[in-house]
Amino acid sequence: MIQVKRVYEPAAPGDGARFVVERLWTRGIRKEALSMEGWLREVAPSTALRQWFAHDPAKWEEFQRRYRLELSARREDCNPLLEAARRGPLTLLYSARDKEHNSAVVLKSYLEEHATKKVRAPATGGRKPTRR
Numbered sequence: 001m002i003q004v005k006r007v008y009e010p011a012a013p014g015d016g017a018r019f020v021v022e023r024l025w026t027r028g029i030r031k032e033a034l035s036m037e038g039w040l041r042e043v044a045p046s047t048a049l050r051q052w053f054a055h056d057p058a059k060w061e062e063f064q065r066r067y068r069l070e071l072s073a074r075r076e077d078c079n080p081l082l083e084a085a086r087r088g089p090l091t092l093l094y095s096a097r098d099k100e101h102n103s104a105v106v107l108k109s110y111l112e113e114h115a116t117k118k119v120r121a122p123a124t125g126g127r128k129p130t131r132r
Contacts, residue, residue, distance in 0.1 A: 011035040016089025
């Protein structure tokens with residue numbers, strides 16, 4: 001089970017593994033005070049995409065399309081989240097005020113679509129690793 005939750009909400013027993021999935025750290029919360037497994041800023045939308053979207057619901061459909069393209073281009077960055085989801089409940093923590101139009105909602109959907117397959121890093125060009 002994958003769920004999304006505002007980072008300001010208290011941790012609950014059913015949250016399972018909790019990861020912050022924002023490019024920038026959330027204001028007003030100390031890292032040490034937050035119950036979380038980690039901060040995965042590399043799975044957040046790029047700075048350019050985040051600034052373009054600016055949480056404008058009118059841009060929501062296009063934001064989803066562009067963000068999914070970004071996620072597909074760096075699929076291996078999602079592996080820690082996919083592995084955590086396979087082990088049990090996973091909570092994606094976000095800081096946006098809008099609970100329906102934020103990147104964590106898109107990421108949740110993307111992860112659910114890819115939860116059954118492990119994402120591999122790109123091939124190394126057909127070269128075999130050398131032994132030393």
